[in-house]
Amino acid sequence: MTILVLIEHYQGGVADGSLELLTLARTLGGPVTALVLAGSMADVATLAAGLDADTVLAVAAPAVARYASSVYLRSLNAAIAACDPELVLLSYSTAGIDLAAGASVATGREMVAYVTSLTRHGAGFAACSQVYGGKLLATSTLPAQGIAVVMPGAVKAGPRSTGDAPVQTLTVDLGPDGCIRHLETLVPESGGIDLTKAARIVCVGRALGNTDKLPMAEALAKLLGAEIAGSRPVIDAGWLPKPRQIGKSGTKVKPKLYLMAGVSGAPEHLEGMGESELIIALNSDPRAPIFGKAHYGAVCDMFEVMPTLIQKLS
Ligand SMILES: Cc1cc2nc3c(=O)[nH]c(=O)nc-3n(C[C@H](O)[C@H](O)[C@H](O)COP(=O)(O)OP(=O)(O)OC[C@H]3O[C@@H](n4cnc5c(N)ncnc54)[C@H](O)[C@@H]3O)c2cc1C
Incomplete structure (x- = not known):
């Protein structure tokens, strides 16, 4: 059974949090599948290059070129159905928070959020999570086939892989766009400060x-x-x-x-x-x-x- 990692990206680059999740998946052992959603197979290839995964599962369609909750959730649920992972890893990001509960309800998989560390525990996993805004840490067990939403910086991302993992395409019925659609990206005024x-x-x-x-x-x-x-x-x-x-x-x-x-x-x-x-x-x-x-x-x-x-x- 594989560990499924959702790869988030912005402006053509893979998010740091997703690279951290791949590293975390490696520490847990077992095969790792990276789920890449992009506008085209060419974009998938660019994003998948150097990902430290055994397999890349790709959904390529204009509707998933940028994050939109309904089509991303359908894709994530389809990926879970396709590879029946022993664990799904999402970042504690806008998208990860958005998707985790929906995927948990749709697939019946248990979910733990605010995770700062994750280890194997019996047939499942033990998660340490921030509670009360990080003032306390709580340890909980997550059965196999669970979903974990991991805090940024919980692990340090390892080096990019020198070889590319094989890409499998996944055909998903993305359905109607849903009520939440990406219209445009508004980059905040930086005033020249970076x-x-x-x-x-x-x-x-x-x-x-x-x-x-x-x-x-x-x-x-x-x-x-x-x-x-x-x-x-x-x-x-x-x-x-x-x-x-x-x-x-x-x-x-x-x-x-x-x-x-x-x-x-x-x-x-x-x-x-x-x-x-x-x-x-x-x-x-x-x-x-x-x-x-x-x-x-x-x-x-x-x-x-x-x-x-x-x-x-x-
Ligand atoms: C959804 C959400 C998003 C948030 N996003 C952010 C964010 O992006 N960035 C962020 O910073 N916060 C964010 N916050 C707020 C965050 O929870 C804290 O309230 C905030 O970081 C506190 O800022 P502070 O440390 O400056 O103030 P305080 O917590 O009030 O700390 C002030 C500190 O100064 C010390 N102090 C007082 N006088 C002196 C002195 N003379 N010399 C030395 N030390 C002194 C005190 O001991 C105290 O530790 C967010 C909160 C939420 C809920």
């Missing part, structure tokens, strides 16, 4: 209080050759523009250095920066969750430490 390319980021949190001390953080960022960014409350308050928000509903980054000042480390923030190479946290609360994630941390008043750092770096 934090995904920044090697260093200084991120300020709600503790900033207002914009009075923002120049201090900006001066520190400048000396470090870093971009300035903020947690969601900072953006919601209008202290920094939206393209500078890091997190679940902001930008996801993996810089070499992520220096954060006055950010608590909520799961929604960690989702955007947890893969950073070096995380340094300044926080006045020794129990702040970020100290469970940061490589280095200082329990301090950021408004005392930042001027010292500026002085030293100057």
